[in-house]
Amino acid sequence: MPKTAYVRTKPHLNIGTMGHVDHGKTTLTAAITKVLAERGSGTFVPFDRIDRAPEEAARGITINISHVEYETDTRHYAHVDMPGHADYVKNMVTGAAQLDGAILVVSALDGIMPQTAEHVLLARQVGVNHIVVALNKADAGDEELTDLVELEVRELLTAHGYGGDSVPVVRVSGLRALEGDPRWTEAIGALLDAVDTYVPMPERYLDAPFLLPVENVLTITGRGTVVTGAVERGTVRVGDRVEVLGAAVDTVVTGLETFGKPMDEAQAGDNVALLLRGVPRDAVRRGHIVAAPDSVLPSRRFSAQVYVLSAREGGRTTPVSTGYRPQFYIRTADVVGDVDLGERAVARPGDTVTMTVELGREVPLEPGLGFAIREGGRTVGAGTVTAVVG
Numbered sequence: 001m002p003k004t005a006y007v008r009t010k011p012h013l014n015i016g017t018m019g020h021v022d023h024g025k026t027t028l029t030a031a032i033t034k035v036l037a038e039r040g041s042g043t044f045v046p047f048d049r050i051d052r053a054p055e056e057a058a059r060g061i062t063i064n065i066s067h068v069e070y071e072t073d074t075r076h077y078a079h080v081d082m083p084g085h086a087d088y089v090k091n092m093v094t095g096a097a098q099l100d101g102a103i104l105v106v107s108a109l110d111g112i113m114p115q116t117a118e119h120v121l122l123a124r125q126v127g128v129n130h131i132v133v134a135l136n137k138a139d140a141g142d143e144e145l146t147d148l149v150e151l152e153v154r155e156l157l158t159a160h161g162y163g164g165d166s167v168p169v170v171r172v173s174g175l176r177a178l179e180g181d182p183r184w185t186e187a188i189g190a191l192l193d194a195v196d197t198y199v200p201m202p203e204r205y206l207d208a209p210f211l212l213p214v215e216n217v218l219t220i221t222g223r224g225t226v227v228t229g230a231v232e233r234g235t236v237r238v239g240d241r242v243e244v245l246g247a248a249v250d251t252v253v254t255g256l257e258t259f260g261k262p263m264d265e266a267q268a269g270d271n272v273a274l275l276l277r278g279v280p281r282d283a284v285r286r287g288h289i290v291a292a293p294d295s296v297l298p299s300r301r302f303s304a305q306v307y308v309l310s311a312r313e314g315g316r317t318t319p320v321s322t323g324y325r326p327q328f329y330i331r332t333a334d335v336v337g338d339v340d341l342g343e344r345a346v347a348r349p350g351d352t353v354t355m356t357v358e359l360g361r362e363v364p365l366e367p368g369l370g371f372a373i374r375e376g377g378r379t380v381g382a383g384t385v386t387a388v389v390g
């Protein structure tokens with residue numbers, strides 16, 4: 001039976017759940033789909049369909065980002081459930097790079113924990129401009145303590161430029177909502193209303209040349225290699241020629257789907273799977289870019305303004321100097337780079353500095369692009385490209 005085509009009836013946005021390990025992101029994601037399924041606008045995705053890898057089930061944590069889709073009265077959403085565990089921040093950054101807005105999940109019992117703060121910082125860097133807070137496990141929390149957690153979260157958001165005073169903070173219980181408790185299914189409704197009204201529809205650059213940062217690569221037996229991700233700008237249709245930057249491959253899009261539904265044209269903001277003609281599975285990786293031919297010139301060198309995280313923020317305890325070689329997280333890519341601090345020579349934790357970076361491989365860069373710097377499994381810096389230097 002042919003699959004039903006995707007029909008665009010509502011504006012589409014990309015959102016997702018982020019926050020510290022075990023604060024309840026996956027439970028909340030499942031609860032959202034359940035509440036909306038009961039309203040008749042989507043399919044319930046149970047917890048074990050979101051955390052479905054054997055290692056995830058065995059360890060009780062999310063490792064890979066996972067996508068679900070749902071609709072509210074006014075919008076269609078692709079929702080990325082991100083891992084909270086410190087070892088999988090890498091995967092979290094990839095998920096966050098696609099978002100128009102995020103739901104920050106904070107356990108009312110635990111308050112702000114290290115990855116709560118790290119995720120807020122990373123979200124800011126990769127260009128997530130709006131955050132709504134879900135104070136989760138409110139079923140088990142003491143009201144006064146929850147008030148304190150709320151204050152603390154608002155302060156954290158303000159410190160990262162999110163205007164913590166006006167950010168919606170909704171007390172929820174993903175677990176009780178999943179069980180069908182009306183008080184808490186209503187709270188999920190309130191959370192979704194906050195997302196609908198607080199996260200604005202971003203400007204979509206439909207007329208720009210097509211560009212999609214690759215989030216994942218799959219093989220469909222008998223059909224070929226498929227890349228997935230959110231379209232950053234432009235549009236693409238079946239039959240269009242594209243190039244894969246990073247892989248140096250020219251190819252043609254032979255199939256286009258969103259959440260298993262075929263579409264004729266994908267546009268900026270859509271979360272899609274592209275079937276690429278004749279591309280070997282091993283040639284394409286997360287971090288590569290699929291773009292209209294000759295529309296972007298990738299480069300290796302750029303100058304940037306960088307904030308070096310203080311030790312208190314989970315950053316380094318010692319200064320960095322010219323010759324430092326950390327990993328740069330740019331869009332969905334993770335690339336090593338050589339740091340040159342010029343005459344300044346050293347940057348201490350807590351400093352904001354300008355630097356020149358030479359990446360280990362070419363990537364499409366442009367002024368204003370945000371990135372994170374990580375080393376040995378932790379985030380040590382946050383920066384913005386100020387100029388591309390050849």
Ligand SMILES: Nc1nc2c(ncn2[C@@H]2O[C@H](COP(=O)(O)OP(=O)(O)OP(=O)(O)O)[C@@H](O)[C@H]2O)c(=O)[nH]1
Nearest residue numbers: 021022023024025026027061062084137173174175
């Ligand atoms: N009391 C209570 N427990 C909850 C609630 N939501 C989640 N939990 C429990 O918290 C634990 C962690 O839930 P998850 O949804 O896996 O947390 P997570 O944030 O997705 O964890 P990672 O993805 O590994 O970072 C589970 O035992 C849940 O049953 C809630 O609203 N109330």
Ligand SMILES: [Mg+2]
Nearest residue numbers: 025026061062
């Ligand atoms: Mg999870």
